[in-house]
Amino acid sequence: MLDIKLLRLLDQLYSTRSVTRSAEALGQSQPTVSIWLARLRKELGDPLFVRSAEGMLPTPRTDALIATVREVLNGLQRLAQSGAAFDAATAQRRFAICMTDASHITLLPRLLAHVRALAPGVVLQAKRIDADLAQALQAGEADLALGFLPWLDTGFYQQTLYAQDWICLANAQHPRVIDATPAHWNLAVYQAEAHIGISAGTGYQLLDSTVAAQHLTRQIRLELPGFLGLSAILSTSDLIATLPRHIGETLARASGPNGLRVLPCPFEIQGFTVKQYWHARYHHDAASRWLRGVCAELFMESGSSPGNAGATSYLFDSAS
Missing domain, CATH: 3.40.190.10 (Periplasmic binding protein-like II)
Structure with a gap:
């Protein structure tokens, strides 16, 4: 019967393609993991993994075994945890x-x-x-x-x-949006204003791709890697930020009634x-x-x- 630690090793090697990373994940030294791999190969009568430029590649035998190995490991984990409970009040x-x-x-x-x-x-x-x-x-x-x-x-x-959709955020005292109405806040005004570009979050790929697909213009005057400092910058400038509603409305509420103003996004961006x-x-x-x-x-x-x-x-x- 195969030792459970050998099955865990096979699972890790299949996932990481690396003896070094597998050793780290298992909390073992690299020589120990190499010894375990030699035992696995002997007991299963197959190389199991071969070295390549892309790392340790599984053999067809390993591809055929991995689903069964993971099923066994998951079953053992469920068995071990079946009676385990988590007491939040006392947990460390x-x-x-x-x-x-x-x-x-x-x-x-x-x-x-x-x-x-x-x-x-x-x-x-x-x-x-x-x-x-x-x-x-x-x-x-x-x-x-x-x-x-x-x-x-x-x-x-x-x-x-x-779910998230998109809004714009600006200084509540912004001279050109302080009395914004549909007649005064539209796509033409949006494109004429100066903007902050924020590259944080996967969602910004949706914004960038929409701007490119619709051939819109955003006059970026400041680029930020995240939202740190955004409120302070908007509150002391006439820049506009386009961002997901949840973070935009949260920043607006935190800024107080005279801090930041939420505006509708004047074009449709995929939510x-x-x-x-x-x-x-x-x-x-x-x-x-x-x-x-x-x-x-x-x-x-x-x-x-x-x-x-x-x-x-x-x-x-x-x-x-």
């Missing part, structure tokens, strides 16, 4: 949540207040969304991701929290949905289920059923 646990800086403003304050009230021993760690996001979720280095992340598909569950994402490996984990339930309760739009975070979630695989 760190949760790592990947999110954009917009979510630091719109979501994190509510989430932190809720968790502090219900689970005083829980630590929240906000992490960036980057190219390693999928691997971090799979390896358990991150528990959850919040945002618009359409590239997270195979092997990930996702649950819609709320998107903000979701929470987690890897299938942790779908049945009690602590993960608690965290997902909290996010659903706090952020899911009315009309949905947040009581069971799994009830409206979807697992994407290669056939989806």
